[in-house]
Amino acid sequence: MKKAIILLTVLFSILPLISEEDRGTMVDYNPLPNNDTLVVTRWYGDWWFGGGLSTQYNQYFGDFYAPGAPSNLAHVKFNPEFVFENGTGFGYSLGAIVEYNPITSSHGGFIQINYLKRGYTSETDEVVKSFSTARDLRYVLESTIEYLEIRPAYRYDFGFLNMYGYAGPGVDINIGQKSNHYLKFVHTGDIAQENKFKFNDTKTRFYLHFGIGLDLFLTDLNGTRFRFSPFIAADFGTDLLGTQNGGLSASAVNLASARIGVSLKLGPDHKLYDTLRFDPNYKGPDYQVAVMDNNVNLKGDLKDNLLEPADIAYYELPEAIEIVREEPAIYRENTNENDFKPIKLETNRMKFYEFPTSESTQLTSELKNYLDNVARYLxxxxxxxxxxxxxxxxxxxxxxxxxxxxxxxxxxxxxxxxKGINRYRILDRGEGDRKPIADTRTAEGRKKNRRVEITIIQ
Structure with missing residues (x-):
């Protein structure tokens, strides 16, 4: 158990430094039997599915009362109750997860459904037995309690190192238990007086859980991407144990739990299909080609081994064509600092801004305000x-x-x-219409495709 906790702690410390998740658009070109090419443009999907496991430490609070002979009803004189105060225990959970995590937003959510087994160990203070003069006897209660665990949560991506936080309600529904009740000498060992024990009031527990995790990209397999996500979490909530049947005193046991674990998730990409038709009349570009005779000796310094003109065949270069790109009419945008509105920026996450028409290239007021914030951040x-x-x-x-x-x-x-940003800090390129993210056949899809993508790299 301790080794698992140490290993996951090391993962949290090291993996963010060596793993960056690919959130970009990918284009696959697939040749078809009729010589056409199927173009598949894909990007991260919104839904993820997988499973996970965790180990946990449980700290119990409260008093639980049980008689010395748990198979009989408690009696003040003949079968008195003893108090088990507080307690500790380890446990584990494993189950499934469904997650909504859109690439265009920091907000998402998930739900986990787990099988959960909790350990609970508690013991009484020193007790006095009529048959013994020993002063170091104690009753011990050892239990494992099983639950069906349902944990929905709101998720927020922090925007750096692929980290996220989450919080939400949860419910534990009891589905089983196994307990032993026995007497022991504190300094010498247990007494062979072990009794089977059953909690009569194992409550459905409601609680609040919260934690942080990392999304680490593993691989891309045929349009399905895989994530490895270590996490740490904690929870606290209502009582899980109540009073025994026939009990003379009221029992109430609560707990605070901390866990550390991992999940493996896979998500299908969004995909957009297009076909490049085969053109039998297409003529490829001309190239400058030089062919060298295989018998030419290139050993030593080339300065001492001049090549004979006859050894190289030259092909005429095609006539150069000057390509002149029209520059935008405006070189320097006019901005007004009084219009500045501060907004929260996210690093290492792509931001999209659309243009209203196919021909439009002017920056919108919303985009200008975003760039004002970006310039200040840079x-x-x-x-x-x-x-x-x-x-x-x-x-x-x-x-x-x-x-x-x-x-x-x-x-x-x-x-x-x-705004004074150094040109060397700006990485830029134009992709034309080669990487659409929406349906090119609809007006709404074309509006999403004519865009600029801006990513602050931290």
Missing amino acids: SENPGSEIRIVGHSDNMGSEEENQRRSVIRKDRVVRYLLA
């Missing part, structure tokens, strides 16, 4: 960088769409430059 955190990716919908030629995506990201870049 100024205060000189070790941070920013990644900017421009995209277009498919309403235009390939060249037009590429140009629009470049202009959109350039406007963001220049806005940040105008």
Whole structure:
């Protein structure tokens, strides 16, 4: 048990430093028998499914009363009750989890359904037996109590090192128990006076649980991604044990529990399908090619082994074509500091901003305010960088769409430059219409596709 706790603690300390989860868009190209190409664009799905296990430490609070001969009813004189005060125990749980964790939001949730086994050990203070003059006798109660555990929770992603926190209500429904009640000498050992014991009032327990965890990317398998998630958690709530039948005194036992565990989750990607038709008339680009005779000796310093002109065959370069990209009309955005509205920024999480029409490239007021906050954050955190990716919908030629995506990201870049951000801290590119995230056949889908993606890299 201690080894498991130490191992999971080490995982929490080291794994965030060596594992970063891939949250980006991926494009798969699959050749078809008719020479067409099936293009599958995919990104993280919202739903995750899996299982987990944990180990726990339980600290019990309260008094439990049981007679010295638990198979008989308590009697003040002939079968007096003894008090078991507080207690400790270990346990474990294993079960299934369903999680909602959308990539575009920090907010989500999950529900766990577990089989839970708790250990409970408590003993009385020193007791006096009429048959013995010993002064170091004590009753001991050892139990394992089984539950069906249901744990829904709200989840919040912190935005760094793939960490998240969660909190929610829970309920433990008793499904079994096994207990022993015996007498022992404190300094010498147990007495062979073991009795089977049963709690008459094992309550359905309601509680609040909370914890933190890590989502660590494992692998991507045919459009399904896998996560390994260590976590630590705690809970406290209502009583779990009450008064025995025929008991002379009222019993009430509660607990506070801490656990550490792992879960393995898998989630199917969102997928968007498109087909690139085979063009038998397509002519590939010209290349500059140099062919070298295999008999040429390249040993030693090339300065001492000049190649004979006859050894190299030259192919004529195609005529150079000058490509001139139209620059945006506005180089420096006009901003008003009085319009600044502070917002909470998240690092290492992609942020999307859409454009209203296929041709539009102007920054919206919402995007400008976000960039104002980004510029301030970058100024205060000189070790941070920013990644900017421009995209277009498919309403235009390939060249037009590429140009629009470049202009959109350039406007963001220049806005940040105008705020004093060093160009070397900005990583940017334009993707044209090659990486849609929504249906290209609908107006709503095309609106989502014409966007800029902004990620603060911490």
